[in-house]
Amino acid sequence: MTPSTIGSINKLPEAEKRRLYARVIPRSLLERFHLPASDSQRIQNFLKFKFAPNASDVELSLFHEERFPDPILYGHLTDTLNGQIHILLYILNDPDSPRFNVDRMPDGAATKFGTLRRNLEAEAGALVAGLVPGQVRRGLRMLPAAMAAFETFVRDLGHDIYFVEPLYYHNAVIFERYGFAYQEGRRFMERIQNGFSPDGDLESKLDGAHPFRQPGAGASIRLRSWAIHDGILGEPFTHVTMYKRIGKSAGVDTCPDVAW
Numbered sequence: 001m002t003p004s005t006i007g008s009i010n011k012l013p014e015a016e017k018r019r020l021y022a023r024v025i026p027r028s029l030l031e032r033f034h035l036p037a038s039d040s041q042r043i044q045n046f047l048k049f050k051f052a053p054n055a056s057d058v059e060l061s062l063f064h065e066e067r068f069p070d071p072i073l074y075g076h077l078t079d080t081l082n083g084q085i086h087i088l089l090y091i092l093n094d095p096d097s098p099r100f101n102v103d104r105m106p107d108g109a110a111t112k113f114g115t116l117r118r119n120l121e122a123e124a125g126a127l128v129a130g131l132v133p134g135q136v137r138r139g140l141r142m143l144p145a146a147m148a149a150f151e152t153f154v155r156d157l158g159h160d161i162y163f164v165e166p167l168y169y170h171n172a173v174i175f176e177r178y179g180f181a182y183q184e185g186r187r188f189m190e191r192i193q194n195g196f197s198p199d200g201d202l203e204s205k206l207d208g209a210h211p212f213r214q215p216g217a218g219a220s221i222r223l224r225s226w227a228i229h230d231g232i233l234g235e236p237f238t239h240v241t242m243y244k245r246i247g248k249s250a251g252v253d254t255c256p257d258v259a260w
Contacts, residue, residue, distance in 0.1 A: 004158045005079045007056040017051055018044070021060055023153045024075060026145035029092075033064040033072060057088070064095055070136060073146070080163060085154050087164040092146060097138035100126040113167065114229060115236070123229075124211050132222050133168045133229035147178060151246050163243045170225035172254075175242050179249030185240030189254040192233070196224060205232050221260050 003009045009020050022038035025047075029035075036042040045066055050059040057078035061071040076089040101122040103113055111117050113134040126135060154162045163183065166172040172189060182189070195202030196218035203218045205227075212230035217223035228237050244250075 002156075002158065005056070005083045006058055006077055006085065007079050010051045010055050010058065011053050018047070018049065020153075021049060021051070021058060022047065023156065024060065024077075024146075024150050025062055025073060026142065026149040028145045029062070029073060029140070029142060032140075032142075035062075035064065068095055070095065070099070072140065085157065085159060085162040087150075087162065089167065090146070090150075090164075092140040092142055093137045094140050095137070098129065099137055100129065100131065101136065102126055102134065103136050115167070127211060127226055130222075132170045133225050143174070143178070151244075155246050160246045161243055162246075163241060165241055167237075168225050169228045169237055170221050172240055172242065173221050173258075175244075176250075176252050176254060178244070179251075180242040180244045181250035181252050183241045183243050185242075186252070186254065188240060192224070192228070193255050193258075195233075202227070202232055219259065221255065221258055224258075 003012065003020070009017055012020070019039060022043065025038050027038075030038065035046055038047075046063045048061045048063070048071075051057075057076065060073070060075045060077075062073040063070075064072045070093050071091075072093055072095055074089065074091040074093075075087070078086050078088055080086045102119055103111055105111060105117060105119050106121075109117065111119055114123065123133070126132075129138075131138060150162075164175060164180065166175055169189075169192065172185070192202070194200055197203065200218070206213050206215050206217050208215055210230055212226040213232060214223065217227050
């Protein structure tokens, strides 16, 4: 029988697990970095997994070089309570771009991408360089290809819907623009939009007192996200879950006409 969940894939023999999970890698990503095909034995030198036979989640890391510190693709997938596929984290890194250590403190302690603690100096550098919260490097601008590969993977498991948990405000907006809808959090997003309106309570807090709260930031998705990451809401950006139906767009837009 064809497995339909992460948990059921994890019970398969090692080679079969690797073969199935490698399907989430877009071919164009392999071609861009001259990597072996995803079904090649040589790809094992670049593709790392964390998957236990009794686990309902998997972590996938694809490197363009064997000893490079950051993967070009990282994914953490799990099952929902009713057996749907849920993306906990998905990252595409450009290895040729500068690195900002927003994921660790100067003493090496993990920040969980700034959600547990913050390396403010690294974040300030990332902000100036045009990055968004949580990014250690510039992205690869390959999300359409990555989404197409992932939707094929989900469809092959027998599903017509999958879920994602955006870690930051800008993630949620990007997912909206790629056709996702909200299972939870749409009112929260609309509240943020109202807050950054000309007379909103968040707009008035963009006073320039902090590098992440510059006046005019409400007109930019990226700069809004930095202000929210900096605590302008008075609460963390949490309890937002989105879903996408394969091949369909929900047409949701909680921040119309706001530039990146």
